[in-house]
Amino acid sequence: MSTTSSAPVLKKPIKISCIQLASGADKDANLQHAAAKVAEAARSGSKLVVLPECFNSPYGCDYFPQYAETLLPSPPTREQSPSFHALSAMAADNGVYLVGGSIPELNPETGKYYNTSLTFGPDGGLLGTHRKVHLFDIDIPGKIKFKESDVLSPGNKVTLVELPEYGTIAVAICYDVRFPELATIAARRGAFALVYPGAFNLTTGPMHWRLLAQARAVDNQIYVALCSPARDMGASYHAWGHSLIVDPLAKVVVEADEHETIVQGELVGEAIAEARKNIPLNSQRRFDVYPDISQGKISFDEL
Ligand SMILES: O=C(O)CCC(=O)C(=O)O
Numbered sequence: 001m002s003t004t005s006s007a008p009v010l011k012k013p014i015k016i017s018c019i020q021l022a023s024g025a026d027k028d029a030n031l032q033h034a035a036a037k038v039a040e041a042a043r044s045g046s047k048l049v050v051l052p053e054c055f056n057s058p059y060g061c062d063y064f065p066q067y068a069e070t071l072l073p074s075p076p077t078r079e080q081s082p083s084f085h086a087l088s089a090m091a092a093d094n095g096v097y098l099v100g101g102s103i104p105e106l107n108p109e110t111g112k113y114y115n116t117s118l119t120f121g122p123d124g125g126l127l128g129t130h131r132k133v134h135l136f137d138i139d140i141p142g143k144i145k146f147k148e149s150d151v152l153s154p155g156n157k158v159t160l161v162e163l164p165e166y167g168t169i170a171v172a173i174c175y176d177v178r179f180p181e182l183a184t185i186a187a188r189r190g191a192f193a194l195v196y197p198g199a200f201n202l203t204t205g206p207m208h209w210r211l212l213a214q215a216r217a218v219d220n221q222i223y224v225a226l227c228s229p230a231r232d233m234g235a236s237y238h239a240w241g242h243s244l245i246v247d248p249l250a251k252v253v254v255e256a257d258e259h260e261t262i263v264q265g266e267l268v269g270e271a272i273a274e275a276r277k278n279i280p281l282n283s284q285r286r287f288d289v290y291p292d293i294s295q296g297k298i299s300f301d302e303l
Pocket residue numbers: 053135136173174175176178198199200201204205208
């Protein structure tokens with residue numbers, strides 16, 4: 001049997017906003033629009049704000065090199081990464097924790113591209129970096145074929161980000177949500193929420209988007225937030241939208257439609273504690289029957 005800690009994983013309530021951003025091909029315009037929306041979310045009391053995957057560019061393999069920015073050595077200059085500096089300013093100007101969606105990244109030393117999420121604190125400092133670990137390579141004949149690995153390389157770590165007054169969140173990107181091990185490792189290492197900037201599509205969105213959010217929540221008894229871009233039928237990739245927040249009992253707290261909007265929810269530690277007390281999975285695990293995957297090394301190339 002496993003043991004369980006009674007320490008709260010979320011020290012005090014925090015309001016989260018997922019910004020279902022409408023963005024286009026103009027990066028500067030996207031950054032300005034994102035800044036206005038982050039300010040709007042902060043004005044309504046959110047201390048944790050999330051932007052979508054590829055929030056300042058169109059999504060697709062053809063676009064990654066064109067929009068890629070350089071993040072290393074860190075911190076990058078404004079020329080190397082305008083998005084890094086814009087996100088840092090959005091967090092600082094509004095005094096929020098900001099999970100800055102994701103951007104295409106180029107490591108100039110290796111020539112490799114990544115799909116990378118940057119999280120900043122209320123002082124504008126970088127708190128965490130997640131390179132998408134599981135690349136979106138699928139082929140559903142007649143529906144959708146996508147092969148991120150044609151251009152991108154994968155990241156190699158589980159990303160936990162400490163928000164000092166609140167606790168720890170896990171950040172991963174889109175297709176990463178399909179992999180329960182990553183979520184479970186993060187939850188067992190104390191995360192109170194799994195935050196995924198994502199951009200599902202019109203085939204897999206209706207099939208799996210909400211289901212996966214609820215699955216990760218019910219597996220781990222913590223909050224899950226998925227943040228999508230708004231749908232743009234004029235773009236080459238049609239995002240599903242439907243940004244949502246799911247509670248530790250896997251109930252959908254709020255879900256958007258496909259249009260630009262901000263979805264918000266209050267995350268409270270008691271809801272996690274209550275779910276875990278009433279359905280005590282954490283003390284019932286059988287690590288004598290199967291291994292505890294949260295033990296051991298979770299990072300292979302820290303940024
Ligand atoms: O898993 C899916 O169905 C969609 C994933 C995706 O769009 C992505 O990883 O960007």
